[in-house]
Amino acid sequence: MKVLVIGRGGREHALAWAFHKSPNVTEVITAPGSDGMDSVARCVPIAEDDHAGITALALDEGIGLAVIGPEAPLVAGLADRLQKTDVPVFGPTAAAAQVEGSKEFAKTIMKKYAIPTADYEVFHSLERAKAYVAEKGAPIVIKADGLAAGKGVVVAQTEAQANEALGQMLDSKQFGEAGARVVIEECLEGxxxxxxxxxxxxxxxxxxxxxxxxxxxxxxxxxxxxxxxxxxxxxxxxxxxxxxxxxxxxxxxxxxxxxxxxxxxxxxxxxxxxxxxxxxxxxxxxxxxxxxxxxxxxxxxxxxxxxxxxxxSGEERKAEWSSDSCIGVVLASDGYPASYEKGTALDSRLTDGEGKLPFFHAGTKKTPAGWVTGGGRVGLVAAMSPDLDEARRMVYNQISSVRTDGLFYRTDIGARAVTAARAHGPR
CATH class of the missing domain: 3.30.470.20 (ATP-grasp fold, B domain)
Structure with missing residues (x-):
């Protein structure tokens, strides 16, 4: 079976990598994919928003399964288009994808069907939104209603921070139409x-x-x-x-x-x-x-x-999982998630996996001179071990052994979990 993965980021690299390991998959094709996916897939330069091009590719290649990685093409109806041509696709229709495409929609469904979530209200008026914040107080959560690449959420610790976020979304239009309405939620603790x-x-x-x-x-x-x-x-x-x-x-x-x-x-x-x-x-x-x-x-x-x-096929088949722990640390371009430079040279010991740990490419590009950065989140180093703390050590040892000029990363990924793992054992 041929599998088509739509997307170009770290998630899509991981999906292509997983399919590539399967004995049932004869070839993995990605659209558009990235330079970093070359070892596990054939990349075809068709963008995620070129629905006609992706559909034609799926039909021409006789794709047995298409998987859509990013949210934008799902919300835009790519799965609907593929379904109409009888291409087996694992991804929701545009209607179902509203669970992510509209926070108001998701909240309405949760309220109607008693799915536990934070109390909330929806606003498109800046003045009314600010009045609601003044009534509820802080901390409080401000969310752009639509897609904002994971950045349209502000956990405001003060009313001033909340009002600043509201102004950026409703007045300055920082997220365009995605922020034309906002969902204001109680701040859950835990x-x-x-x-x-x-x-x-x-x-x-x-x-x-x-x-x-x-x-x-x-x-x-x-x-x-x-x-x-x-x-x-x-x-x-x-x-x-x-x-x-x-x-x-x-x-x-x-x-x-x-x-x-x-x-x-x-x-x-x-x-x-x-x-x-x-x-x-x-x-x-x-x-x-x-x-x-x-x-x-x-x-x-x-x-x-x-x-x-x-x-x-309707079968609730349980998956088999390794009992090992897996930890991944993202290396990002300096300045991310705000403005950042592209084209920074990367250490080949990191990108080529010479450190023996998987590197999932997210924002990289291969040039005649070597690998360079091409995005905010550049890639992720992952490690597995029966012991959570050992997996952490493996990842950070790998990162510390290579040159990371122009990049930054968190040094505490999974740190709190190590203590919890010792207290509770693996789950």
Whole structure:
């Protein structure tokens, strides 16, 4: 079977890498892919928003399975177009992808079907939004309603910070139409966790847990980013809490979307806060998390294509997972998530995997002179070990042994989890 992966980032590299390992997959094709994916896939320079070109490619190549990585083409209806030509596609329709494309839509569904989440209100008036903040006080969470590449969320510790975020979204139009409406939420307290599932209609097969680190700097300081690192599993999330989230969040949302006439197919992502009242939803995504994919997929023993094919046939087949822990640390360009320079030379010992650890390319480019940066998040170094602390040491030893001029990274990915792992054991 030929598999087509749509996208160009670290998540798509991890997906292509996972499919490449499968004995059932004869070839992995990526569109557009990246220079860093050459070792696991054939890259075809067709952009994610060229739906006609991607559809023609899928038909010409006889693709047996298409997987859409990023959220933008999902929200724009690429899965719908592929479905119309009978290309098997693992990704939600534009209607179902609204769980990520519109936070207001997701909140409305959660409220209607009693899926636990933070209290909220929706605003398009700056004055009314500010009045609501004054009424509720801080800390409080401000979210752009639409897609903002993981950056349209501000956890405001003061009313002044909240009002500044509201002004940037509703007045200065920092996120364009994505911020024309905002969702203002209560600030939930607890430990964050990412929980995803393979979903097809009401067929739901949960994955293992992971935790993403969104803030740019150590100690969860600085602005939100697309993710600075992740680890899996999350040792301090109890089996009871996981079962609760699987049944009352993931399964409930899949059933809710089916009941609304927009059944979901693809990777359903729930960003959770483990509160004193149990797990509550921070956000839903309509695709595999990034960088969670880079630490979850290495733990998957069952061939990825087999899992997807089984779920799409309505089979709730349990996946086989490694009991090892996996940790990934993102290297980002100086200045990210704000402005940053491209074209900075990269150490080949990092990009070519000479350090014996996987490097998932996200924003790199290969030139005659060698590898250079081509994006904000440049790539992720991952390591697996039966011991969580040892996996951390492996990753940071690899990073410290190479030249990282023009890059920065967090030094505390998974640090808190190490203590929890020793206390609770593997989950």
């Amino acid at each position: 430990e964050e966790c990412s929980l995803m599932a393979f979903v097809h209609g009401t067929t739901v097969v949960p994955m293992v847990t992971a935790q993403d680190h969104k803030r740019a700097f150590d100690g969860d300081e600085g602005p939100n980013t697309g993710g600075m690192g992740a680890y899996s599993p999350v040792p301090h999330m109890s089996r009871t809490a996981i079962a609760d989230a699987e049944e009352n969040i993931l399964r409930k949302m899949a059933e809710a979307l089916a009941a609304e006439g927009m059944p979901f197919t693809g990777f359903l992502y729930a960003g959770l806060m483990m509160t004193g009242d149990g797990p509550k939803v921070i956000e839903f995504n309509a695709r595999f998390g990034d960088p969670e994919a880079q630490v979850i997929l290495p733990r998957l023993i069952t061939p990825l294509d087999e899992m997807i094919t089984a779920v799409m």
